[in-house]
Amino acid sequence: MTRDLLVLDAVTKRYRSGPPAVDGVSLRVGSGETVALVGESGSGKSTLARLALGLLAPDSGTVRFDGHDPGRLFGRAARPVRARLQFVPQHPRGSLNPALRAGEAVAFALRVHGTPRAERPALVADLFHKVGLDPALARRRPRELSGGQLQRVAVARALATGPDLIVCDEPTSALDTTVQAQVLDLLTGLQRRLGLALLFISHDLGVVRQLAHRVVVLRHGRVVEEATPDALWHTPRHSYTRALLAADTPPATQ
Template sequence: MTPSTTASGSTPLLQVDKVTKNFRGRPALQEVSLAVAAGETLGLVGESGSGKSTLARLALGLLAPDAGTVRFAGQDPYRLRGRTGRSLRARLQFVPQHPRGSLNPALRAGEAVAFALRLHGTPRRERPEAVAALFRQVGLEPGLARRFPRELSGGQLQRVAVARALATGPDLVVCDEPTSALDRTVQARLLDLLTGLQESTGVAYLFISHDLAVVRHLAHRVLVLRRGRVLEEGPAAELWEAPAHPYTRALLEAATGGPATP
């Protein structure tokens, strides 16, 4: 299966076409294709080891595929260098699974966001107010910018990671299991935040998760990955109501605690 068009049929912002990636002779991805349009959320679902994180790194330009192509805004993010590369990467950002590990413990939360603003070219004098505005945008009190990562809760840290990703005004944010370390209540709040940000800014998401229930509440479309291959792809509501593949049904049963519709 090689999905290559978006739900709206518009030109994709991110286009991954028949990508293959091997590590030490073992396939991590095998001819995987996907497309994400501006303002759209594509949910990427699969168990641990399915190739989700490898696909995320390819989409971000951190890895090169062994075969196939990756295009963001029509360009290969892995091969771009210099000013053009920096400009493109500003439009393509990342929210990690464990923000505590991705934030420098010696920097205050606001300093981490300000660093992203500096890379984006925001003048020094404008950064404090820009940091405060970003904190408010993700539902954090600006005063929390003065705290170190160790002084913040998991939910607050994840919001700081979202603020840092938004600092460059991205068109697409890759979210790699951003809710997996959070309890259900905090998960729901983060998903509501991401939905609201998409409505207000038009940002697109490639949202990666092992939990189909989490993805259902955010994604317009869902792609199911197993052992490096695409098993199924379609609108989130349709996959939830009538999954076609047994593996998707198993994921749905795990998410709901009951049998899925055959």
């Protein structure tokens, strides 16, 4: 049995005076497990990712990563916890400093978490190898790399601190189908080799079915269903889940 790494308990988050973006959500991700969070745009997926990472504080409920509230840790006390809880964004080009070379972006993550300068070049080269990139690409700036290469750099940066859990917020949605499959293979391979846990946020049910151990369906900020991929696809319980599956099924050829 896996131990729970990330636990959200009855978490609610509201922006200004509108309805809650996240409304009483409880969610667990165990070590080495992939939990996929699915739902339409506006269902609260990205807000939940930010809550899980400690970038937002919940209005009520609790967030715990290995027993710690990541949103209440600051300074040196935060470093060992944040090193183990990392993030891969939807649009890596926007998250990478255009003035830094790709290798410098990964080295910066190492520096922030205390890796000595002399050790960083070898570690950056090793991380590029891990994500399937030629280490020579470390000298290029973001504008000189393709979308798939940039996403691999973002994964390398997330791996730099030796995380136990990575939150992936729509990490393949901006990629074409072939590159998307390559990045998914990369993530599943890294998970097997490194024992990573993943909170994988997506609107693409086909992607989720390949990757997840459990799927959580979110609608209007609330969990409406949670199941294994097989159970969800074969015996969905909620009408919203059935509608998502129907919308994701390609029409039969005539």
